[in-house]
Amino acid sequence: MRRLLAFLLLSALAVAGAVWLADRPGEVTIHWQGWRLDTTVPVLLATVALLTVLLSLLGRVLRLVVGGPGRMLAARRTRLTRKGYVALSDGLAAVASGDSRQATRLARKADKLLKDQAVTGLLTVRAAEISGDPATLRARYETMTERPETAYLGFKGLMDLALRQGDRDAARAHATRALALQPGAEGLAGVLFDLQMEAGLLAEAELTLGIARRHSVLPSAELAHRRALVLFARAEAAEKSGDAAAALALALDSRDAEPSFVPAVAMAARLHRAKGKPRKAESLIRSTFRVAPHPLLTAEWAALGQADSPLDRVKRMRILAEDNPAAACGHVALAEAALAARLWGQARTHLEKALEQQPSRHVLALLAQLERDERKDEAAALAWLARSGDAGTGPAWTCGGCGRTAPAFSVACPACHAPGRMEWR
Numbered sequence: 001m002r003r004l005l006a007f008l009l010l011s012a013l014a015v016a017g018a019v020w021l022a023d024r025p026g027e028v029t030i031h032w033q034g035w036r037l038d039t040t041v042p043v044l045l046a047t048v049a050l051l052t053v054l055l056s057l058l059g060r061v062l063r064l065v066v067g068g069p070g071r072m073l074a075a076r077r078t079r080l081t082r083k084g085y086v087a088l089s090d091g092l093a094a095v096a097s098g099d100s101r102q103a104t105r106l107a108r109k110a111d112k113l114l115k116d117q118a119v120t121g122l123l124t125v126r127a128a129e130i131s132g133d134p135a136t137l138r139a140r141y142e143t144m145t146e147r148p149e150t151a152y153l154g155f156k157g158l159m160d161l162a163l164r165q166g167d168r169d170a171a172r173a174h175a176t177r178a179l180a181l182q183p184g185a186e187g188l189a190g191v192l193f194d195l196q197m198e199a200g201l202l203a204e205a206e207l208t209l210g211i212a213r214r215h216s217v218l219p220s221a222e223l224a225h226r227r228a229l230v231l232f233a234r235a236e237a238a239e240k241s242g243d244a245a246a247a248l249a250l251a252l253d254s255r256d257a258e259p260s261f262v263p264a265v266a267m268a269a270r271l272h273r274a275k276g277k278p279r280k281a282e283s284l285i286r287s288t289f290r291v292a293p294h295p296l297l298t299a300e301w302a303a304l305g306q307a308d309s310p311l312d313r314v315k316r317m318r319i320l321a322e323d324n325p326a327a328a329c330g331h332v333a334l335a336e337a338a339l340a341a342r343l344w345g346q347a348r349t350h351l352e353k354a355l356e357q358q359p360s361r362h363v364l365a366l367l368a369q370l371e372r373d374e375r376k377d378e379a380a381a382l383a384w385l386a387r388s389g390d391a392g393t394g395p396a397w398t399c400g401g402c403g404r405t406a407p408a409f410s411v412a413c414p415a416c417h418a419p420g421r422m423e424w425r
């Protein structure tokens, strides 16, 4: 509608112009290089208009002749790019269906046609991942680390690759770079923390925990446990280097991070005792025993009364056992003290309680000892020992990673070296 209006308007203007010119005839004379041209104004104007149209047509023809090859090249490039995108799309489909040979072939084709790692990077990496070729995969990940948009995925891929190949140092270096790029990445801070603990890089491990806390990537209970662990490891290192005061402060910090972390409590109690502060050791052990009873605590408690008579040692142990009557280890420790003091009745009472709460081979062995010591009754002793097959070994420091047990707590599993996996169960 608007075009029609414009056309009508222009036509009206042209007609008006023609009429206007016809009403005002005039003559034009041109002298040029000895030539003379006589004509009228309308004829001159018509000639100029015609020449303009002819020149414009000539320009178009020239552009067609000169620009032809360039346009053909551009068309060819468009065709190749299109083929490249088809290869890319088919390649991603092959990756999704797990066809590694097809995916690798199409990735190579897309790479050749599109000549742009930014576009084909993800396909080539996924193809290399499912083909399981580590050398190609490493090269792909390294290429990805060069662009800011894919650098995180590159370093994370290199870390996973290094972990699979058992190169813990390389894995740690790549994990550090990846975490710097994406501090809130799911699971990454935990992996880096373990790698740093394994390498004894305690200060770095603490920094990693700080990042994990700021970005809330670990549950608070796990964060607390890991913090207690790294502080405990630092306390052990301080004690090893002869700095008992620093070791005690760090052990107490570890206890504060996770109040039920008994290895730290036992260590702090032992260091208090060594400093001649038995009262502090006692209150630490008692407050922990009420919420987290453990043989490490009964052992430290017994150590506080080393110089006492056997009877006083029974009295001392009764105080702790009564703080938490539901704790089998309290009854066992009290029974052991009673056996040493030849208080047979007390020993039997508490062994029976322990047997009821948590039957174990150790309790049965103590009952057998009681039968022999009190009544010289070998048959009754053997009857207790015969039940050992049914009773378990009782709780022990067990690695959550490899499942093996150890006689004492350690920051890293003595068998598989995984840090922070030793649990009392």
Ligand SMILES: [Zn+2]
Residues within 6 Å of the ligand: 399, 400, 401, 402, 403, 404, 413, 414, 415, 416, 417, 418, 421
């Ligand atoms: Zn282990």
